Amino acid sequence: MTESTRCDEFQEGLAELATGAASGPDRASVLAHLAGCDDCRRELEELTRVADEVLLIAPQHQPPAGFESAVFDRIRSEGGAGAERPVRARARWRHRALRPLAAVAAA
Structure with a gap:
């Protein structure tokens, strides 16, 4: 197995470590790898920097109830990209796209 x-x-573990979301065993595994891998240490530094920046721009409060639905309704009414995609597919995409942000917010 090559080093890359x-x-x-460890890519997912690096992101979780950078956001403070890594569990004990996962954290230990990633830290053990980092002890011998300069590339992953640099990647972790970059991910940590980005996570810190996201925290600075994240809203202090949750958007009002119904905000997300209103946005999607407007996109559909204007015929924007994704209007024809099934709701279930959009929900899966949103879940995956927001996972790192949610981890940062939780940290």
Whole structure:
């Protein structure tokens, strides 16, 4: 197994570590890898910097109830991109797209 392939195994763990969302065993595994991998240490530094920046721009308060629905209704009414995509597919995409932000917010 090459080093880059091995590093690929830790990409999700690096993001979780950067946001403070890594669990004990996962955290220990990533930290052990970081002890011998300069590339992943640099990646972690970058991810941590980005996570800190996201925290600075994240809203202090939750948007009002119904905000998300209103946005999607407006996109549909204006025929914007994604208007024809099924709601279930958009929900999956939103969940995946917002996972890192949610982890940062939780941290």
